[in-house]
Amino acid sequence: MKKVIIALALAAVCSCMGPDHIGNADGNLPVYIEGTVSSEELDPLKHIRVTVSFEGEEESSVVYTSSKGIFRTDRYIAPYNLPLTICISIDDIDGEENGGLYSPLSDKITIFREDIKGLPVIKLAPAYRLTRATASESSQQVL
Numbered sequence: 001m002k003k004v005i006i007a008l009a010l011a012a013v014c015s016c017m018g019p020d021h022i023g024n025a026d027g028n029l030p031v032y033i034e035g036t037v038s039s040e041e042l043d044p045l046k047h048i049r050v051t052v053s054f055e056g057e058e059e060s061s062v063v064y065t066s067s068k069g070i071f072r073t074d075r076y077i078a079p080y081n082l083p084l085t086i087c088i089s090i091d092d093i094d095g096e097e098n099g100g101l102y103s104p105l106s107d108k109i110t111i112f113r114e115d116i117k118g119l120p121v122i123k124l125a126p127a128y129r130l131t132r133a134t135a136s137e138s139s140q141q142v143l
Contacts, residue, residue, distance in 0.1 A: 028076035029116065035126040037069045037090060044069025045102065045130060047094045055085035055108070077122075082113040090128055102130035 037048045050071040053060035061073040077084055086109045092102040105128055116122055 026076075026078075028078050029120070029122055030074055031077055031086075031111075031122045031124065032072070032074045033086070033088075033124045033126070034070065034072045035088075035124070035128065037065050037071065037128045037130060039099070039102070040129055040131055042129070043099070045092070045098050047098055048102070048130075049091045049093045051087075051089040051091075053087045055087055077111075079113070079116065082116070083110055085110045086124070088126065090130065092130070092133070101133040103133045105130060 033052060035050070037045045037050070039045055044065070044067070046065055046067045046069065048065040048069070048071075049062060050065065050073075051060050051062050052073050052075075054075065054077070061075065063071045063073050065071045088107045088109070090105040090107075092098065092104070095101060107126065107128070109124060109126065111122060
């Protein structure tokens with residue numbers, strides 16, 4: 001059984017920008033994703049590969065969790081592309097080195113136009129708890 005805990009925050013984090021200035025010179029909005037990955041016991045998991053892609057786009061970002069289980073990535077989005085679904089894939093690629101082998105996890109977060117009304121920045125803060133891999137999942141993860 002996969003456990004997912006998602007805490008999302010859409011917030012205006014740059015109060016220095018006036019209400020008429022949104023995003024970059026092209027009018028695109030920055031989307032900052034800073035999430036955490038931990039075990040079921042809430043221990044941070046390091047060296048977990050996190051792939052972030054925007055549905056319908058070929059480009060994706062691959063980042064790895066820090067020793068504190070934190071990952072960060074950012075992209076710009078065009079507001080006219082909303083609603084937009086962000087696909088997140090989490091994979092334990094280092095075997096037992098982080099204290100065990102954990103099951104992969106996938107998630108989708110959708111941002112709707114009404115979520116960003118007047119915001120110069122979109123900040124997402126997902127939190128994921130991974131379960132230990134079963135024997136069949138362990139045998140499938142060969143690097």
